[in-house]
Amino acid sequence: MTGSDLQARRYDAVRAWTSFVERGDEAEALVRPEILTSWTRSSRAVSKDLTEAPLADEGETEAYWRESPLAVAVERVESELRRTAEDGDLVVAVTDPETRILWTYGGRVMRRKAESVNFVAGARWDDRSAGTNALDLANRLDAPSMVFSAEHYASIVHNWVCWAAPLHDPVTGRQLGVLDLSTTWDRTHPIGMATARVMARLIEGAMPHTHHDPAAALLEETGDPGLVMTLLGTAESRLDGQRLLLNRRQTEVLALLALHPGGLSLEQLHAMVYGDQAVTFSTLKAEVSHLRAALGGQLSSRPYRLLMPVATDVEQVLALLRRGQVRAAVDAYGGDLLPGTNSPALSELGEYVAVALREALLADPQPDAVLRYGELAPYDTEVVERCVAALSAQPGPHPALPLLKGRLAAADG
Template identity: 30%
Template sequence: MHEAALSGTSPPAQPRAVIGASWQRMRRLGLDPDHGRDGSPLSAAELEARRRASRLAEALPILRGGLMSVAEEAAHIMVVVDADACVLWRDGSNPVRHRADRLGFTEGVSWDERHVGTNAIGTALIARRPMQVYSAEHYVRSHHAWTCAAAPLHDPRDGSLLGVVDLSGPAATVHATTLALVDTVARLAESQLRNAHLAELERLRAAALPVLAKVGERALVTDEHGWVAAVSGVEPLDRVALPRGCAPGEVWLPALGGCRVEPVPGGWLVRLSGDSVQEPTRAVLDVRSPRNCTLTVTAHSGTWSYPLSPRHAEMLFVLATHRDGRSAAGLALDLFGDAERTVTVRAEMSRLRRRLGAILAPRPYRFADDIEVVLERPEAPELVLPHSTAPALRAPR
């Protein structure tokens, strides 16, 4: 199949859809199937700075505890990369590490698809799901002696992609349960990060309650990411979307309307002012990066960005390309190919509208009529939400 894909002849069978899509991207990039594309590794100082800045450092003990013994016994290495596919840490079997050195698979290098072709790390960052890539599924021939299994990790505070944890080794050592193990350990690491965030939020809550008691008006206290620690006179909610670079003053918030924002230790005091604050006039849906899709909304009081989950990115993409709106049944058909799945669609739209407020309108679901909507997409059609299996996304690709 690999040789047929490179030569343009008819393959004996079709590769997995996610592999075939990746090979198509590599051919469009013109990547050398023998050597890939050389990249400059980070200096020792740059690598250390990335390690210190990454939240993956907090998850490293869990990742090592869950995977290192397996890596040693199964002749594998454990690799942790950031959201840019830069290798931050690499541990495991010494013989396999030496083989990886000869391949250039070392700390500080970029292991994304643009440099090394189809591989579990780079492809998982684009597909946004756990990936196992075996032997000739790798686009670059020098990687055919390898097998790798990778799972992405997300920051529970804002849903952003932190990076990927991977187990790699000789192709002969492939095992059907490796991917499940890597994914399970990745979920444990995310749980640890989530528990750490909940502990921070609990500390903020203890400090916020006396503050709210003195306010005497409708207000709430959030952390720097908009997670609500405590409320007074406001219906309880989990999170509010704060403007990018939030600063004290008047601001319009999607879920609350006009507010006054004041800093408190560890977060923000948000007072519901009831004042007439200009609502947003422009929304930019940016799906150029398959790793980080965002909705950026501009209002008179500032600009804020909302990181999107894969599902919400799909839904907003459909609405941005159908300004007249979609019914629940229509969205279900767009997303799942099944017009009966309206319950799922309504639940997801309810979550979105709680976060985005007046930006989205119901009956039919659509962007509000008075908002300018800009859709920023990559030039290559196959790079538009490549992780998506929704019929509305598959058809253009």
């Protein structure tokens, strides 16, 4: 949108807000229904001249965050969230289902603006506490939401635009809160909502699975190989049973070495990790040096090669597919390989594994396997439709058929 378009949009929002606070329901034709509904809720509980959001108990908020699966997910993708905030001068926030902020990070300018209105961890941003905003709408409607300028009920954030997307447990589907991106209204861009959705999916992909432990299943099948890496859906590395504390890039480097047991030269590893990015070899050498220390020296040079037995869930899934064990492969598949990775080699491998699994299910749509796959890829209706068609052709009802039809209905909805 051009600057004049945004100015006009802001003028319309202010005119609608003024009409509502001064004359009530005359604003009905001027704003979206969900905004008007939230304004009505807000007006009963919040002053339009609110100066800052109220704060919840700090200790209670910290305790909730420590126990939340969102804390693990945010830790795993924190570098991506921070980079998004800094590059776009946004403030990024993650909430609980009651729209209490649990974690936030802001770019230089937006951080100060956020702090001035208590857009911080522990603050309550439900519309009965802080007035109409995108975080509350996304939580209550369980849908991506945007609130622009004076569509906010409280005037303290009339200079903001916010995009929020709900966060769900990838296994149970339970709503856990929302991911919000906020900046000033004059920096509104159509890509804002898409970015919020991508960031929400990134967090969901990094979520610890509540129904099964991929690392435990991998150890059960392989024994104790020394280094065990789960890379599908969630990233975790354990050496002799102890979790390794690695950043995102170190995990990518270790994954590539684990998947190439014969070793890689410096040039090969650099190309696989960075592709065409202008990153020096010395940067990669520094990452390898950190890894070598974390692995107790069990990483050789020329070529770079791991010196201990290794097992990964990627190899496990592919081996099961080669043996035709589709149900077991789906169980071992936790989701996309390192969601959000910038490594061209890992992106290509992730696509290969995802397509291989999907094609195996299309060829042999076992009901239990399709139901489990539907939890990981809820909008891939073709696999579910193939399974429903196969079951419908069989004599007598199959117990999985109502669940599969329910999955299709949910995807259509």
